[in-house]
Amino acid sequence: MTIQQISSFAAGEWLAPGAGARNIASAITGDVIASAGNNDLDVQAMLDYGRKVGGANLRKMTFHDRARMLKAVALHLQKNRQAMYDLSFDTGAIQSDHLIDIDGGIGTMLVFASKGRREMPDGHVYLDGEVEQLSRNGTFLGQHICTSLQGVAVHINAFNFPVWGMLEKVAPTLLAGVPCIVKPATNSCYVTELCVRLMLDSGLLPEGALQLVSGGLGDMLDRLTMQDVVSFTGSADTAMKLRSNPVILENSVRFVAEQDSLNxxxxxxxxxxxxxxxxxxxxxxxxxxxxxxxxxxxxxxxxxxxxxxxxxxxxxxxxxxxxxxxxxxxxxxxxxxxxxxxxxxxxxxxxxxxxxxxxxxxxxxxxxxxxxxxxxxxxxxxxxxxxxxxxxxxxxxxxxxxxxxxxxxxxxxxxxxxxxxxxxxxxxxxxxxxxxxxxxxxxxxxxxxxxxxxxxxxxxxxxxxxxxxxxxPLPHMVHGGPGRAGGGEELGGIRGVKHYMQRTAIQGSPDILSAIGGTWVPGAAEIKGPAHPFTRTFHEVSIGETMYTEPRIVTMEDIEHFANFTGDTFYAHMDQDAAERNPFFPGRVAHGYLLLSFAAGLFVEPNEGPVLANTGLDNLRFMKPVSAGDSIKVRLTVKKKTPRNEEYGEVRWHVTLTNQDNEMVAEYELLTMNAY
Incomplete structure (x- = not known):
């Protein structure tokens, strides 16, 4: 019987087993089928290669670039999964087990790829939460951002899922822009090695993004810094030994553990x-x-x-x-x-x-x-x-x-x-x-x-x-648990990505926050476009581009017509005495949705153009009632742009309605799909 030589991929090279290699037996027959391990791996070179080459290459890519990369890698693995199936039988797994491990891992990558495109920006900074107003007039603001850690993620995985166990960690790590060093359990590392070879041979990953240790890590954990992450799956005893490493404690190295669990x-x-x-x-x-x-x-x-x-x-x-x-x-x-x-x-x-x-x-x-x-x-x-x-x-x-x-x-x-x-x-x-x-x-x-x-x-x-x-465990939901289970939380959608990013509180003017986050913040500089923004393509409109409309007077006839036409005859719009008894209104007032309709009429360009569809609005608030005889006008600003596919992207517009006294009466975010 030919004994497989299970290699490591270190600093850009495949290295065969060497000193300290260990034999691996088939779970079915007990016969030796493979050998893995090499005590002579240059672990410092691996760390340097990941940090300097892999990290730099990944951080050049936007979140969307990395998401597209994950999708392509997952589809490549999907085409070649039969080879992994065939090899996995020797771990003792049956065909339905392969579907959980191999297909489950591929599916997890696809979910992270999808979430990266839908929930993260086509940029390098992830905004974590809303803007906080730190001053009376809004000239000094705060916001939390997440940026890629500038180290490596060392993934120490268990034997039971040689593919899913790796991919469920690799996907959020690469999406975060951090390179991986994968160390599978030796008993089943031959399946992981094949999966890594498939990914590397595809040419879809940038240089340095992924390395593999088949066998022991040597003293790699003794060389980690505060920019690195250790993500571990295995026994509580091993987790305790690893997380108690003096270097990990001294440098506050992030340690994500998923361990013993009496479910x-x-x-x-x-x-x-x-x-x-x-x-x-x-x-x-x-x-x-x-x-x-x-x-x-x-x-x-x-x-x-x-x-x-x-x-x-x-x-x-x-x-x-x-x-x-x-x-x-x-x-x-x-x-x-x-x-x-x-x-x-x-x-x-x-x-x-x-x-x-x-x-x-x-x-x-x-x-x-x-x-x-x-x-x-x-x-x-x-x-x-x-x-x-x-x-x-x-x-x-x-x-x-x-x-x-x-x-x-x-x-x-x-x-x-x-x-x-x-x-x-x-x-x-x-x-x-x-x-x-x-x-x-x-x-x-x-x-x-x-x-x-x-x-x-x-x-x-x-x-x-x-x-x-x-x-x-599903990639959408957190996977982890308190106490004996390790205290960690893997997966969980974008929560899992943030394990490999640094959350930083930034403070400054609206212009500073807008520049850092790639999203227009109210109070930041406005740009006057050369033409109506709805006549310009996704790529032509700029973040911060703003238009102001002429005012429109709201009449009692408008209010009554809207009430009768829509059937919304709520007393605040139709009964003066009842409206006056309401602590929120001075008397009969315009419908909030009437104001939104008038706003659209003020800023919409009616002719065919690059705006393909209005897909909704977010964060609608009504701040001040509008009575008959009041006027409203609109400010429309490009807040954020997100590519969606090869034909169009989403434009998020910040919309404010003000009255004749320049008091804000409503505010919301409009979403449109704009052709490229």
Whole structure:
């Protein structure tokens, strides 16, 4: 058998295994299939290369450039995913596991690519929040901005998801403009290496954006600075060792951890046997126990059910587990493959024995089970094991011991408060799920357990057809948890990108803030365009370009016609006595939407031109009522421009309406799509 030589990509070169290389065995057969590791890697050269070359190249690109890059890389991986599928079987994963790992990772990249284009500017500065007025007249303002860190992100990943675990960190990091040094777990690094080769060979990444360490990091963490980030997934013991590094502590190096988690699922008191919720609960638990052979950071380790349904849960769950075919992951009939290694198998069995000190094993015998198409002794196979703890209040190890495999424990609870107390005994988890059709139960759990869990997943008959499942972290939502789970928050859309950026408070005049943020701030200089702005293309109009309209008098006839035409005959517009009794109005006043309609009539250019569509308005406020006989005029300013595709972009206009005394009566932001 040919043994694969798993290389590292360091400072622009592929380096084969060397001194200190370690053999990697197939999870299926136990035979050595690869070798990885090189103690002679020049880690300082890697850091320098990332900071000076990779960082500089990425920071030249705008957020939109990086988002387009991520999309292109993801689509390239998608075209070449079969090669990763074929290689991943030796990790013990079955085909459906590949879909979670490989397709899930690619999908995560695509989500970040989309969010980068939709929610971030086509620039280099991300505005975090609104402008704060720090002076009476608005000449001194403040705003928070985020800019790219100027170091590297060192990603230390776990063995269970060699592709998704990497891509879910790489995507927000590159979008932030920070280069990555990826260090996968050695047991499955051969899959990660192939993924990295595909990305680098595509030519889509700028030089220095991505490096790979197959094997150990050496003393790389001893060389980090306050501009660097460490993002870790793995055990709590390893996380403690890494985050306690004196250099990391001294330099306040950002450390994002996702670690051990005793995740739980609660069967609601309303979800009795025979209900859709009971069946859903059993299905979810069985799936979480067996997917990736239970090697998921989000897998259900503790199962809580009302005391009177515990036996029914055990029987139903055991019946489903009995249908789970264990075998060679390459067989189509296999429903659960192997653990990643025989070392992991030994660890799982040791942890299961610890749990067995407080709980009775009610399903699964590691000494007597069937494996299809493979040798159970040579491969890293274990059966699903279900335990029952009769006294969860006085138990400890079932609440603090994670067997990272297909192992879970059923426990009974008396009422919802008791369930909350028990689920919180895990001292922090990535996810807890609640299967209930009772909204009051859901609220009670959310209020009582929210502080202990990074995510709470509710499901029932109403959402079950479209729900993504207890164990599915989504790039839109934060992935992490307090306490034992590490205290970190990965993913979460643009929140995840900001882990690799510095938030800075800037203070200054409106002109200064406008120049830094690329967004016009009220009070900043205005530009007079050569023609009506609606006659000019997306690229022709400039940020700060402003037009003023002539005034228009609002008459009582206008107010009554609008009321009768629209059907909006609210008393403040039609009943003088009632309007005078209202503390907000001096008498009958114009409709707010009448003012918006008049405003559009004042500033719109009616002829065909580059403005393709009005797509909405944001932040509408009415500040002062307008009575019959008052006049209004409009100031229209280009606030922000965002490209959307190859044909048009979005223009955000700042609109103010003032009366005859130059008092502001309304303010909003208009959104239009303008042709290039």
């Amino acid at each position: 739980a699922s609660i069967l609601g008191p309303d979800a009795e046997p025979g209900t859709p919720e009971f069946d859903l609960f059993v299905k979810e638990v069985q799936r979480e126990m067996t997917t990736k052979a239970g090697q998921k950071c989000t897998a259900i380790r503790r199962i809580f059910a009302p005391e009177n349904t515990v036996q029914a849960v055990i029987e139903a769950l055991s019946a489903r587990l009995a249908k789970t075919v264990i075998g060679d992951p390459r067989l189509e009939t296999t429903r659960m493959g192997a653990l990643v290694s025989n070392g992991q198998k030994r660890d799982v069995l040791e942890k299961a024995a610890i749990i067995g000190q407080e709980a009775e094993r009610v399903y699964g015998d590691p000494e007597n089970f069937t494996v299809d198409g493979a040798d159970a002794e040579r491969g890293a196979f274990v059966p699903p094991m279900l335990f029952h703890c009769a006294d969860p209040d006085n138990a400890q190890r079932v609440h603090d011991t994670e067997a990272f495999g297909p192992v879970s424990t059923v426990m009974g609870y008396r009422d919802v408060d008791h369930a909350v107390e028990l689920v919180n005994k895990g001292m922090g988890s990535l996810v807890a799920s609640v299967i209930t059709h009772d909204s009051d139960v859901a609220r009670q759990v959310a209020m009582g357990a929210g502080a202990y869990h990074g995510r709470i997943y509710f499901n029932n008959r109403d959402s079950m057809k479209e729900s993504t499942g207890h164990g599915s």
